Amino acid sequence: MIEVEVPLKLTLFGEHAVVYGEPAIAMAINEKMKIKIVPYHKMILKSNSLSIKGIKVDLEEMKLESEETSKVLSYALSTINFFEKEYGTRKNALIEIESPVDPSVGLGTSAAVIVGIVGGYSRYLGYELTREEIAKISHKIELTVQGLGSRMDTYTTSLGGLIYFHKGGGYEKIRGEIRITAGYIRRIATTAEILKRVKSLKEKNPDLFNDLISSIGKTVNKAKIAIEKGDEEEIGELMYVNHGLLMSLGVTLPPIDNLVSTAKILGLKGCKISGGGGGGSTICLEDERARILLSTIGAKIIDSGISQEGVMIKEINQ
Numbered sequence: 504m505i506e507v508e509v510p511l512k513l514t515l516f517g518e519h520a521v522v523y524g525e526p527a528i529a530m531a532i533n534e535k536m537k538i539k540i541v542p543y544h545k546m547i548l549k550s551n552s553l554s555i556k557g558i559k560v561d562l563e564e565m566k567l568e569s570e571e572t573s574k575v576l577s578y579a580l581s582t583i584n585f586f587e588k589e590y591g592t593r594k595n596a597l598i599e600i601e602s603p604v605d606p607s608v609g610l611g612t613s614a615a616v617i618v619g620i621v622g623g624y625s626r627y628l629g630y631e632l633t634r635e636e637i638a639k640i641s642h643k644i645e646l647t648v649q650g651l652g653s654r655m656d657t658y659t660t661s662l663g664g665l666i667y668f669h670k671g672g673g674y675e676k677i678r679g680e681i682r683i684t685a686g687y688i689r690r691i692a693t694t695a696e697i698l699k700r701v702k703s704l705k706e707k708n709p710d711l712f713n714d715l716i717s718s719i720g721k722t723v724n725k726a727k728i729a730i731e732k733g734d735e736e737e738i739g740e741l742m743y744v745n746h747g748l749l750m751s752l753g754v755t756l757p758p759i760d761n762l763v764s765t766a767k768i769l770g771l772k773g774c775k776i777s778g779g780g781g782g783g784s785t786i787c788l789e790d791e792r793a794r795i796l797l798s799t800i801g802a803k804i805i806d807s808g809i810s811q812e813g814v815m816i817k818e819i820n821q
């Protein structure tokens with residue numbers, strides 16, 4: 504049996520802008536997606552946190568027919584099919600995915616599912632991929648499924664730690680400690696849908712869009728220096744600036760905008776959305792009042808402690 508643990512992630516700065524070549528800073532956290540792969544007589548996928556809306560069942564064979572299912576399983580299915588296409592092999596297995604959070608809440612579950620299956624299923628096939636190789640393959644798959652996207656989530660969940668992604672490519676681990684209070688609410692759209700909306704904004708108003716995106720890039724670079732210096736005041740101020748720029752891109756949601764502006768008035772050091780937006784995750788520099796504010800919007804608080812470890816793959820002889 505192969506057991507895989509993949510850290511989820513928080514985007515501290517630079518979401519959306521990183522898709523257009525700007526820098527970003529993300530952090531792997533202690534919330535871990537777990538994937539188990541055991542030999543089986545056919546290919547079965549089990550997942551604890553998915554739900555589908557609307558089903559059609561062939562009552563003769565009790566066979567479920569649902570467009571929605573293949574959409575919701577798109578990341579997992581594309582990853583399994585990747586191996587068949589690239590390696591020409593398909594070894595039946597029972598693949599069980601256990602997520603600590605709901606899908607599509609800005610915590611990188613899409614990336615974690617891909618990274619977990621790439622890491623676990625490649626090992627199941629007898630390959631020993633490095634974390635960097637897992638990240639590279641996973642980014643390719645996530646991009647194929649989403650049509651748009653950056654290397655940020657797949658690299659952060661594969662490699663672990665606090666990572667600065669350079670403008671135009673490459674990355675480096677950042678020394679520095681940042682303590683976050685984080686929670687999430689359900690979303691009104693998936694990241695793929697939100698990415699498409701942001702892209703249409705770019706097409707409609709390229710000059711304005713480019714100014715907004717490069718302002719986010721500047722914010723990210725100032726934040727990197729502030730994190731390395733441990734300057735919490737500056738980090739927090741830049742979180743509010745980044746949130747305001749994301750608001751201009753139209754990816755935030757009123758309840759979260761209200762929370763962020765209330766936090767600023769109350770004197771919390773810094774808050775912003777994290778990830779694709781449209782609801783989902785909100786992060787603040789660690790503060791008890793942030794937990795209270797998050798609970799007022801019904802957010803589920805998560806374990807946002809940093810995970811220095813990236814994807815962990817264990818082979819267990821049964």
Ligand SMILES: Nc1ncnc2c1ncn2[C@@H]1O[C@H](COP(=O)(O)OP(=O)(O)O)[C@@H](O)[C@H]1O
Pocket residue numbers: 550551552553574575576577578579600601602605606607608609610611612613614616692693694695778779
């Ligand atoms: N536990 C899971 N099992 C299978 N697929 C999952 C799971 N969690 C998330 N996914 C996939 O990832 C998609 C969510 O990706 P995305 O919208 O990018 O949100 P996130 O912010 O979590 O990355 C889901 O629609 C589903 O296809």
Ligand SMILES: C[C@@](O)(CCOP(=O)(O)O)CC(=O)O
Pocket residue numbers: 514517518519520521522608609610611612613651652653654655656694777778779780783
């Ligand atoms: C919006 C984006 O910058 C981050 C998406 O994060 P998530 O899938 O919402 O966890 C997209 C990307 O970087 O691929």
Ligand SMILES: [Mg+2]
Pocket residue numbers: 611612613614656694
């Ligand atoms: Mg995602």
